[in-house]
Amino acid sequence: MTSGVESVTVRFGDISALDDVTVEARPGTVVAVVGGDGAGKTTLLRTLVREVLPDSGVVRAPAKAGLGFLPASAGSWAGLTVTQNLDFAGGVYGLSGETLAARRADLLAGADLTSASDRLASQLSGGMRRKLGFCMAIVHTPDLVVLDEPSTGVDPVSRIDLWRMISETAAAGAAVVMSTTYLDEAERAGHLVVLDGGRVLVQGSWDEVRAGFTGAVTRAELAVRPQWSWRRGRARHEYWPGDDPPGGLERVEPDLEDIVIALSLVHRAEEVGRTDAGTAS
Numbered sequence: 001m002t003s004g005v006e007s008v009t010v011r012f013g014d015i016s017a018l019d020d021v022t023v024e025a026r027p028g029t030v031v032a033v034v035g036g037d038g039a040g041k042t043t044l045l046r047t048l049v050r051e052v053l054p055d056s057g058v059v060r061a062p063a064k065a066g067l068g069f070l071p072a073s074a075g076s077w078a079g080l081t082v083t084q085n086l087d088f089a090g091g092v093y094g095l096s097g098e099t100l101a102a103r104r105a106d107l108l109a110g111a112d113l114t115s116a117s118d119r120l121a122s123q124l125s126g127g128m129r130r131k132l133g134f135c136m137a138i139v140h141t142p143d144l145v146v147l148d149e150p151s152t153g154v155d156p157v158s159r160i161d162l163w164r165m166i167s168e169t170a171a172a173g174a175a176v177v178m179s180t181t182y183l184d185e186a187e188r189a190g191h192l193v194v195l196d197g198g199r200v201l202v203q204g205s206w207d208e209v210r211a212g213f214t215g216a217v218t219r220a221e222l223a224v225r226p227q228w229s230w231r232r233g234r235a236r237h238e239y240w241p242g243d244d245p246p247g248g249l250e251r252v253e254p255d256l257e258d259i260v261i262a263l264s265l266v267h268r269a270e271e272v273g274r275t276d277a278g279t280a281s
């Protein structure tokens, strides 16, 4: 079964957190949801696991036993040990005895947490804690795994562990939907969804997103039009929608971060234009 949301709209009072969003999560693939603060990433994931009911649209997802969710918060109990946390999560899904023990041993080894089995979750590093939360989310081998920023605040070495575990989970047949603020990481997902203001700006494989991007990005110490520029390292990158930047400016091959920011700037300019037009009429 392919999970996903179709034409989903979610409102919180006046705020449109998701606006006519359609995203598919096929078995065996990783979908990375990216976008700035308040783009709607968490709302999309929470809608998929039925923590949020949409105002309109259709949600397709397995029943609870087939769902694994790592929320943006820790995802484990601070006062329990690593083993107790995993056993509790496994117990909720009916795992016990040797089956649970074997699954626990596999997960702990894969997450490089075996030597920390008896430590309280509160005594783990941020990265170890996220890895534990991930293991708890997949202990029952769910068909749909939903991860809210699994690698935020995680050191680079643990991020590599996490990515390996996520890829292995998808390779074993699960559909994985995750949000991330690390765009270099998102480029590795099979399918990308770029959100801004609750709308899907673009989605597809990284190659498709890159091929569909129009306009040019330049790099300079100072921007010509600051409102169309953003900082990258010591320089500023700037977006030119017409693909015709002024001569003399150095063009760069945009990466996903450039593309997400450029598309978001265009989207926000269009929104302002719409609001201005609405006010004028």
Ligand SMILES: Nc1ncnc2c1ncn2[C@@H]1O[C@H](COP(=O)(O)OP(=O)(O)OP(=O)(O)O)[C@@H](O)[C@H]1O
Binding pocket: 012, 015, 016, 017, 035, 036, 037, 038, 039, 040, 041, 042, 043, 044
């Ligand atoms: N429970 C809620 N009540 C009211 N507004 C909410 C609620 N949850 C989210 N929102 C609003 O919906 C919009 C989308 O929020 P969401 O948390 O989905 O974004 P996000 O992309 O995950 O952002 P961030 O990366 O900052 O967590 C925001 O404007 C947010 O303030």
